[in-house]
Amino acid sequence: MAFEFLEHPSDLLIKATGKTVEEVFTNMMSGVASYIGGEAGVPSEEQPYSIEIEGDSYLNLLVRFLNELLFLTETEERIFTRVEFEELTENLLKANVYGGEGELVEQIKGATYRSSFEKNPEGFEARVVFDV
Amino acid sequence: MSEMIQKKNFKRIGRYLYEIPKSFRADMKAPARFYSSPTFLERLVEERALEQLVNTATMEGVYRYVMAMPDIHEGYGFPIGGVVAVDKNTGLISPGGVGYDINCGVRLLKTGITEEELAPKKRELLEEIFNTVPAGLRGKSPVRVSLEELDKFLEGGAVYAAERGFGTRNDLERIEENGRLKTADTRRVSDRAKKRGKDQLGTLGSGNHFLEFQKAVKIFDKDAAEKLRIRLDEVFVMIHTGSRGLGHQVASDYIEIMREAMKKYNIKVPDPELVSAPFTSKEGQGYFKAMSAAANFAWANRQIIMEMTRRAFNKILGIPKEQVFLIYDVAHNIAKVEGNLVVHRKGATRAFGPGNPNIPQFYRDIGQPVIIPGSMGTSSFLMLGTKKAEEETFGSTAHGAGRVLSRHKAKREVRGEELRKELEREGIAIFSRSNVGLAEEAPIAYKNIEEVVNITAETGIAKKVVQLKPIGVVKG
Numbered sequence: 001m002a003f004e005f006l007e008h009p010s011d012l013l014i015k016a017t018g019k020t021v022e023e024v025f026t027n028m029m030s031g032v033a034s035y036i037g038g039e040a041g042v043p044s045e046e047q048p049y050s051i052e053i054e055g056d057s058y059l060n061l062l063v064r065f066l067n068e069l070l071f072l073t074e075t076e077e078r079i080f081t082r083v084e085f086e087e088l089t090e091n092l093l094k095a096n097v098y099g100g101e102g103e104l105v106e107q108i109k110g111a112t113y114r115s116s117f118e119k120n121p122e123g124f125e126a127r128v129v130f131d132v
Numbered sequence: 133m134s135e136m137i138q139k140k141n142f143k144r145i146g147r148y149l150y151e152i153p154k155s156f157r158a159d160m161k162a163p164a165r166f167y168s169s170p171t172f173l174e175r176l177v178e179e180r181a182l183e184q185l186v187n188t189a190t191m192e193g194v195y196r197y198v199m200a201m202p203d204i205h206e207g208y209g210f211p212i213g214g215v216v217a218v219d220k221n222t223g224l225i226s227p228g229g230v231g232y233d234i235n236c237g238v239r240l241l242k243t244g245i246t247e248e249e250l251a252p253k254k255r256e257l258l259e260e261i262f263n264t265v266p267a268g269l270r271g272k273s274p275v276r277v278s279l280e281e282l283d284k285f286l287e288g289g290a291v292y293a294a295e296r297g298f299g300t301r302n303d304l305e306r307i308e309e310n311g312r313l314k315t316a317d318t319r320r321v322s323d324r325a326k327k328r329g330k331d332q333l334g335t336l337g338s339g340n341h342f343l344e345f346q347k348a349v350k351i352f353d354k355d356a357a358e359k360l361r362i363r364l365d366e367v368f369v370m371i372h373t374g375s376r377g378l379g380h381q382v383a384s385d386y387i388e389i390m391r392e393a394m395k396k397y398n399i400k401v402p403d404p405e406l407v408s409a410p411f412t413s414k415e416g417q418g419y420f421k422a423m424s425a426a427a428n429f430a431w432a433n434r435q436i437i438m439e440m441t442r443r444a445f446n447k448i449l450g451i452p453k454e455q456v457f458l459i460y461d462v463a464h465n466i467a468k469v470e471g472n473l474v475v476h477r478k479g480a481t482r483a484f485g486p487g488n489p490n491i492p493q494f495y496r497d498i499g500q501p502v503i504i505p506g507s508m509g510t511s512s513f514l515m516l517g518t519k520k521a522e523e524e525t526f527g528s529t530a531h532g533a534g535r536v537l538s539r540h541k542a543k544r545e546v547r548g549e550e551l552r553k554e555l556e557r558e559g560i561a562i563f564s565r566s567n568v569g570l571a572e573e574a575p576i577a578y579k580n581i582e583e584v585v586n587i588t589a590e591t592g593i594a595k596k597v598v599q600l601k602p603i604g605v606v607k608g
Contacts, residue, residue: 009206010535067384074377075327104269105568107338109232109380112208114405131232
């Protein structure tokens with residue numbers, strides 16, 4: 001599975017894996033969508049949101065990317081299910097994200113730095129703890 | 133990660149008080165103390181919470197000892213239940229010492245009517261509140277505010293809310309800090325935080341937040357209850373919520389800012405979650421002023437919800453709004469300057485004793501009211517602060533039950549629909565759209581509140597006055 005909900009004493013822990021960094025970021029986004037949305041609507045192709053974040057590591061970028069998505073979910077009422085990366089290095093993320101209107105069944109308030117991003121033999125693995 | 137803390141690493145120094153000495157780890161600058169009981173200890177040693185407490189003892193400027201209340205459990209950076217005081221000139225301030233929900237807190241109202249008098253209209257009244265006070269993920273604020281006016285709420289807290297017609301000036305003295313931290317600076321709050329909060333004033337939110345009808349089922353301190361004009365069977369309203377998305381964004385923003393600041397000030401911490409900055413630094417002051425604004429937002433939020441509750445009581449029962457009387461409002465996630473210290477209380481309640489000049493004249497001979505909410509469906513308690521708390525815990529006590537079962541596990545073990553029926557059978561009317569939300573907050577997911585309260589009472593860091601049992605719940 002590309003993402004998985006793991007046990008955590010008080011918050012939400014999602015594990016995402018992928019062959020590439022992009023895949024891990026995408027799968028983590030899907031994990032979030034799957035948790036908060038019962039049934040996400042069809043993403044609006046006309047209205048992507050563009051995101052540009054600078055950072056000092058993949059972990060840093062991942063946490064900030066997820067917080068950006070969650071901010072947009074709360075203020076724009078969209079659940080994000082598709083992303084196109086223009087650039088993703090350890091210091092810069094540029095992407096267009098596509099979200100659909102959907103009913104929220106759960107809330108995630110934000111991603112925290114109680115998280116990890118590591119290389120493994122198959123590619124990469126990220127674990128992110130979310131405040132819910 | 134260092135190894136788990138075991139029983140051999142701490143000593144018992146009081147009936148329910150334990151200490152991990154400074155010698156336990158070379159980087160500790162003070163001992164770590166915590167309140168617990170033999171039952172709670174069994175579970176506590178298996179968690180990361182004690183290690184988190186020890187980590188806070190490595191902070192620069194930490195004063196005397198770091199502390200945890202008996203409801204301690206694992207949090208972000210600091211454990212929940214943690215109380216850490218630092219010197220305001222040399223110490224560090226940390227967003228992790230306050231938590232994401234800045235000024236999450238509790239407000240208790242007495243209604244002057246008995247359960248019997250309420251009974252015929254109970255459901256109708258709960259429904260009216262459910263329809264006017266948004267809970268959960270949907271529902272927009274009952275207050276329309278522009279971004280300019282939002283700043284007034286951030287500066288003025290409950291004081292501005294009262295000016296705006298939500299409650300009256302008479303309520304204000306019975307709110308911690310009179311419902312407003314004067315240290316707020318709206319320029320330190322990001323546009324993103326304001327955007328998140330703009331439509332959330334007067335809303336409960338989700339998670340463990342609730343509005344409950346409760347009845348007084350047991351009086352422990354007759355004199356104090358008399359002074360507070362509390363009778364057995366009287367109906368109370370408890371409001372438990374905080375600063376919503378706005379406070380969360382302030383926390384997230386300053387965690388990012390402090391990650392950078394730590395490089396600049398060369399601050400080393402044993403856990404990356406423990407971000408912090410010197411209290412006197414630009415970043416430290418920025419956080420403190422933004423946090424103060426978020427705290428004001430939370431006080432305004434609870435003030436508005438109280439007013440909506442009073443209106444509902446007036447509309448459905450015809451009783452005068454002023455009869456729904458505010459007993460007190462406490463913050464349990466906050467950092468404050470108290471004397472020469474910056475006191476972080478994360479999942480801990482201020483508990484000032486009799487004679488303290490910071491509590492209203494009316495309560496000065498009995499001590500500050502302390503409100504300890506139970507988890508959904510279980511008892512809550514009204515307690516009073518003590519001199520002993522001022523001497524031993526920087527004037528702090530417990531804040532609630534403390535989670536023991538993850539939301540994930542709770543959802544697996546409890547079916548929301550069945551729980552709803554069970555609570556209804558016990559006479560608790562449930563107004564919540566989400567069965568999932570109910571399951572996550574099931575009573576079995578929390579520590580036994582009565583044991584938490586008994587430990588605090590027996591150690592004298594708060595005094596029991598009244599036990600309250602829920603008879604109606606509004607939640608997300």
